[in-house]
Amino acid sequence: MKKIVFALIFAIISYASIPTSAYDLPQEVKVALNASGLAQSINFQCSGGMYTSSKYIGEDAPGSGTSDATEKPKTENGVLAFGETLTVKVRDGGGLILNGLEFSEDQIDIHPYGEYIKYEGKGYRGYYRLVRKNNGILVINCVGLEDYLYGVVGREMSESFPIEALKAQAICARNYTVMGMNNHSSDGYNLCNGVHCQAYGGVSSEGEKVRKAVDETKGTLMYYKGNVVQAYYFSCDGGYTEDSENVWVSALGYLRGVEDDFENPNEASNYNWKVTLTAEDIKNALAAKKIDIGDITNVEVTEYSSNRHAVTLKITGTKDTKTYTKDNIRSAFSAVKTLNSTLFTIKKEGSGLSIYTLSDKGLSKREIGSSYVLTSEGLTQLESSDASSYTFEGRGWGHSVGMSQWGAKAMADKGYTFDEILKYYFTDVEIG
Numbered sequence: 001m002k003k004i005v006f007a008l009i010f011a012i013i014s015y016a017s018i019p020t021s022a023y024d025l026p027q028e029v030k031v032a033l034n035a036s037g038l039a040q041s042i043n044f045q046c047s048g049g050m051y052t053s054s055k056y057i058g059e060d061a062p063g064s065g066t067s068d069a070t071e072k073p074k075t076e077n078g079v080l081a082f083g084e085t086l087t088v089k090v091r092d093g094g095g096l097i098l099n100g101l102e103f104s105e106d107q108i109d110i111h112p113y114g115e116y117i118k119y120e121g122k123g124y125r126g127y128y129r130l131v132r133k134n135n136g137i138l139v140i141n142c143v144g145l146e147d148y149l150y151g152v153v154g155r156e157m158s159e160s161f162p163i164e165a166l167k168a169q170a171i172c173a174r175n176y177t178v179m180g181m182n183n184h185s186s187d188g189y190n191l192c193n194g195v196h197c198q199a200y201g202g203v204s205s206e207g208e209k210v211r212k213a214v215d216e217t218k219g220t221l222m223y224y225k226g227n228v229v230q231a232y233y234f235s236c237d238g239g240y241t242e243d244s245e246n247v248w249v250s251a252l253g254y255l256r257g258v259e260d261d262f263e264n265p266n267e268a269s270n271y272n273w274k275v276t277l278t279a280e281d282i283k284n285a286l287a288a289k290k291i292d293i294g295d296i297t298n299v300e301v302t303e304y305s306s307n308r309h310a311v312t313l314k315i316t317g318t319k320d321t322k323t324y325t326k327d328n329i330r331s332a333f334s335a336v337k338t339l340n341s342t343l344f345t346i347k348k349e350g351s352g353l354s355i356y357t358l359s360d361k362g363l364s365k366r367e368i369g370s371s372y373v374l375t376s377e378g379l380t381q382l383e384s385s386d387a388s389s390y391t392f393e394g395r396g397w398g399h400s401v402g403m404s405q406w407g408a409k410a411m412a413d414k415g416y417t418f419d420e421i422l423k424y425y426f427t428d429v430e431i432g
C-alpha cells in the first residue's frame with residue numbers, strides 16, 4: 001500500500017513537471033572547461049581578487065607547534081579571500097591545495113570579487129567549481145543561462161552576421177542548451193564546452209551585437225506541439241536541408257528537409273566542395289577502421305533521399321562490399337578525408353577498362369558508365385568499375401538538419417525577421 005501511494009505521488013509530481021506550453025528555464029548551467037584534459041595544477045587570475053566559502057585544514061584550530069596562528073589567513077564573513085592570482089593543485093591523499101592551503105574537500109567553489117575570473121587567459125562569467133577527479137582537477141564554470149548564451153552565440157556564429165540571424169541563432173542555442181542539460185549529468189556537470197554540446201568561449205567570444213541578440217530573445221524558446229524542440233543547426237546546406245531520419249534515426253515533425261531558396265553560393269564558405277580519393281586512398285581509409293574488402297573496384301551512391309542527399313553509399317572490393325548510410329557517410333573515409341556533406345555526386349576516372357570507338361573524327365574514349373555491349377541476353381550496360389579515382393562533388397557543410405546559418409544570414413539580409421527564419425527551417429514550430 002505504502003509503495004502504491006508513493007508511486008502515485010511520484011506520478012503526480014512527474015506529470016506536474018512536464019512542460020505543456022511554458023517551460024521552466026534552468027537558472028544556471030554547469031559547463032566543463034577542460035573535460036578532455038584534466039590538469040594537476042591550474043592557475044586563475046582575477047583583477048578584483050577571488051574567494052571561497054570552503055574551509056582549509058586547520059582553519060579553526062589554534063596555532064600550535066610548527067604552525068603559528070598569527071600567520072594563518074583570516075576568514076571574514078565565513079569566506080577566505082585570495083588575491084589576484086590563485087594556483088590550485090591536487091593534494092596527496094585527497095582534496096586540493098589552493099595557494100598553498102590544504103583543503104580536504106574534493107570540490108571547491110571559487111567566486112570573483114567583481115571582475116571575471118580568468119582561466120587559461122579567458123574570462124568566464126559566474127563562478128567556478130573545481131572538482132578533484134582521477135588525480136586531476138576538473139574546471140567547471142557555473143553560469144546563468146543567458147550569460148552562458150552570450151559565450152555560445154559568439155562562438156557558433158560570426159558577429160558580422162545581421163542581428164536577426166544572430167537572434168535566430170540565440171534561440172537555437174537556448175533550445176539546444178535546455179535539451180542538453182542532462183548530456184553530462186553523470187559526470188557532475190551539464191554541458192561540455194566543445195561542439196558536442198555547443199562551442200562556448202566565455203566573455204572573449206562575446207560582442208555587443210551578440211549580447212543584444214541574446215537579450216532581445218531572453219527566455220524565448222521554440223516549441224513543436226507544446227514541447228521544446230531539439231533545434232539543430234549547421235553551417236550551409238548547399239540548397240537542400242534534410243529530414244532528420246535520413247541523417248540520424250528518428251523522424252521528427254519539425255525537422256523536415258526544405259529546398260533552401262536563400263543561401264548565397266557566392267558568400268557561403270564551403271558552399272561547393274570537391275574531394276578526390278584514389279582507390280588506394282579508399283582502401284587505406286577502410287584499413288584504418290580495420291575493414292578489409294580487398295582492392296576497391298567501385299564506389300557508388302545506391303540511394304538518394306527526396307531532398308537529394310546521399311542516404312546509402314556502397315563500396316565494392318574484390319573480396320567484399322561495405323555500406324555506409326546516412327550521416328556515417330560523411331566519415332566513411334575520415335582517416336584520409338571527411339566529406340563536408342551528404343549532398344554530392346561521384347565522378348569516376350581512370351578506369352582500368354577503357355572503351356574506344358572509331359569514328360570519322362578518329363579514336364575517342366567513351367565513358368564506361370554509359371557504354372553498352374550486345375550479349376545473348378540483349379543490351380547490357382557495362383559496369384563502371386575499377387576506376388582509379390573517385391571525385392565527390394558536393395555542396396554544403398554540416399549535417400543539413402534544421403537551420404542553415406548561412407541561409408539565416410541571407411534571409412536576414414533580405415529583411416526577414418528571426419521568427420520568419422526559424423519557421424522557414426523548422427516545420428510547424430511556435431516561438432514564445
Ligand SMILES: [Zn+2]
Pocket residue numbers: 183184191192193194196197198
Ligand atoms: Zn558535451
